[in-house]
Amino acid sequence: MKDKRVTITLNGRKTILVVEDRTTLLNALREHGVTSLKRGCEEGECGACTLIMNGLPQKSCLILAREAEGADILTVEGLVKKGRLHPIQQAFIDEGAIQCGYCTPGMVMTTYALLKKNPYPSDEEIREALTGNICRCTGYLAIIRAVKKSAAILSGNNGGGGTREDY
Amino acid sequence: MRDFVLERPRSISEVLSTLQRHGKKAIVKSGGTDVIVWLHKSLKEPDYIVDLTAVEQLKGIIMNEDNVEVKALVTLSEVIEDNSLNRYFPALVQACKSHSDPLIRNRATVVGNICSAVPSGDMIAPLVCYDAKVEITGTNGSRKVPVSEFIIGPKRTSLGADEIVTGIRISLPVVETSGCYLKAIRREALDIAQAAVCCTLFKGDNREFRIAFCAVSARPLRATEAEKLLNSCGNIDDNVIEQAAGLASDVVDPITDVRASREYRIEMIAELTRRAISNCLEGPVGEGVQK
Numbered sequence: 001m002k003d004k005r006v007t008i009t010l011n012g013r014k015t016i017l018v019v020e021d022r023t024t025l026l027n028a029l030r031e032h033g034v035t036s037l038k039r040g041c042e043e044g045e046c047g048a049c050t051l052i053m054n055g056l057p058q059k060s061c062l063i064l065a066r067e068a069e070g071a072d073i074l075t076v077e078g079l080v081k082k083g084r085l086h087p088i089q090q091a092f093i094d095e096g097a098i099q100c101g102y103c104t105p106g107m108v109m110t111t112y113a114l115l116k117k118n119p120y121p122s123d124e125e126i127r128e129a130l131t132g133n134i135c136r137c138t139g140y141l142a143i144i145r146a147v148k149k150s151a152a153i154l155s156g157n158n159g160g161g162g163t164r165e166d167y
Numbered sequence: 168m169r170d171f172v173l174e175r176p177r178s179i180s181e182v183l184s185t186l187q188r189h190g191k192k193a194i195v196k197s198g199g200t201d202v203i204v205w206l207h208k209s210l211k212e213p214d215y216i217v218d219l220t221a222v223e224q225l226k227g228i229i230m231n232e233d234n235v236e237v238k239a240l241v242t243l244s245e246v247i248e249d250n251s252l253n254r255y256f257p258a259l260v261q262a263c264k265s266h267s268d269p270l271i272r273n274r275a276t277v278v279g280n281i282c283s284a285v286p287s288g289d290m291i292a293p294l295v296c297y298d299a300k301v302e303i304t305g306t307n308g309s310r311k312v313p314v315s316e317f318i319i320g321p322k323r324t325s326l327g328a329d330e331i332v333t334g335i336r337i338s339l340p341v342v343e344t345s346g347c348y349l350k351a352i353r354r355e356a357l358d359i360a361q362a363a364v365c366c367t368l369f370k371g372d373n374r375e376f377r378i379a380f381c382a383v384s385a386r387p388l389r390a391t392e393a394e395k396l397l398n399s400c401g402n403i404d405d406n407v408i409e410q411a412a413g414l415a416s417d418v419v420d421p422i423t424d425v426r427a428s429r430e431y432r433i434e435m436i437a438e439l440t441r442r443a444i445s446n447c448l449e450g451p452v453g454e455g456v457q458k
């Protein structure tokens with residue numbers, strides 16, 4: 001029965017989800033309108049459902065909604081500020097790192113978490129960080145370029161763009 | 168996914184009374200990276216899930232004077248980022264890094280891995296090499312068992328229905344050590360081992376090698392004969408390493424499945440053992456605690 005209330009902070013806003021015990025965080029958030037989270041494999045393999053929970057990137061198909069009680073959750077919807085795309089999103093577009101787009105929200109969130117922790121990742125570290133996110137279209141090279149471009153922009157190393165503090 | 172009741176106890180005593188109430192109708196869950204997949208695939212259909220993630224007492228890595236406690240909810244990522252564990256137990260850290268991917272590692276626990284007790288579980292061999300003790304609590308009190316006795320067969324442990332694992336405890340080495348975990352896999356991430364070898368070397372006056380395997384036996388297994396040879400001979404040259412690798416591959420008893428054939432696994436054990444011994448002899452040396 002759908003009778004349990006879960007209080008979370010979703011993209012900075014206090015939010016109440018009404019769920020069943022068996023509802024996964026992925027399904028609860030999608031029903032709430034957070035459709036950037038994709039239901040790919042529901043077995044933890046693909047990464048299309050990646051979000052950031054309490055600062056850590058996680059696969060939301062492996063989390064029960066009620067476990068998120070009190071958690072701080074960030075999804076792609078929360079990266080857009082006043083209608084302006086986040087530099088990571090823009091970099092994915094500019095580098096042609098999006099084809100069908102199914103993996104993109106997950107890729108963007110994993111990238112966001114990586115760059116928070118490690119603003120200047122090496123190619124090796126980028127590849128390692130993205131191993132849990134599968135893309136069936138791009139062949140990954142454009143994605144890796146997009147991550148490097150995001151890192152450069154966010155660290156202010158982009159010839160006058162925004163600085164890290166803006167995001 | 169079939170419906171179930173989710174219980175979220177707040178303390179160990181609440182966990183135990185909940186388990187006592189529901190008996191065999193309940194499954195315990197930590198990170199859920201096995202349990203939730205089983206539920207999705209209807210491999211298990213419990214009436215109750217007892218989620219441990221709200222139990223504060225089960226969190227944290229605690230360094231004591233001569234041992235370390237890795238509590239039940241410690242994730243693989245926490246192990247990888249812990250400086251002390253890197254210093255004392257490099258083979259455990261390597262095994263954690265070889266497990267799944269960075270996102271899953273933010274949830275999957277070390278204890279959940281040994282409780283699942285699948286022969287390909289990456290935590291088993293390093294915990295056998297470091298002689299970790301599994302700490303168990305139930306309605307009838309607490310007990311401790313070595314990992315090698317805790318796992319009694321594929322997907323089977325000595326845990327009673329009213330018991331949980333509260334953590335594992337490992338003695339800190341008192342001498343310099345080195346160690347490594349080498350794994351044969353088909354792709355670099357998100358794949359389960361075809362075979363793996365964990366090797367640790369405790370230096371000092373009585374040199375001690377320990378070698379254990381992954382995915383090649385029903386129960387945790389050590390290469391006792393190979394260890395004896397390495398520990399007793401003075402100079403370890405290529406010839407000795409070759410012999411030890413042979414002794415190691417003699418004791419494993421793998422199955423053929425979708426990931427690899429029995430023959431391939433046996434070959435890989437010899438090769439990985441060879442490399443693991445050399446790595447330990449040449450590899451960077453971790454400190455022991457000063458006594």
Ligand SMILES: Cc1cc2nc3c(=O)[nH]c(=O)nc-3n(C[C@H](O)[C@H](O)[C@H](O)COP(=O)(O)OP(=O)(O)OC[C@H]3O[C@@H](n4cnc5c(N)ncnc54)[C@H](O)[C@@H]3O)c2cc1C
Binds near residue numbers: 266
């Ligand atoms: C995409 C993917 C990739 C994976 N890759 C790997 C890999 O490379 N190597 C590998 O070894 N495994 C892998 N796994 C399996 C899984 O991630 C691990 O076994 C993990 O360590 C289990 O930990 P958990 O906390 O998620 O366990 P859970 O799913 O919470 O529990 C696992 C089992 O342990 C029991 N249990 C958990 N905690 C306790 C406790 N404190 N007391 C008593 N019983 C308990 C549960 O009842 C259940 O039977 C993978 C899984 C997925 C989904």
Ligand code: FES
Binds near residue numbers: 047
């Ligand atoms: S839908 Fe969660 S990992 Fe594929």
Ligand code: FES
Binds near residue numbers: 097098101
């Ligand atoms: S763009 Fe299609 S899966 Fe990545």
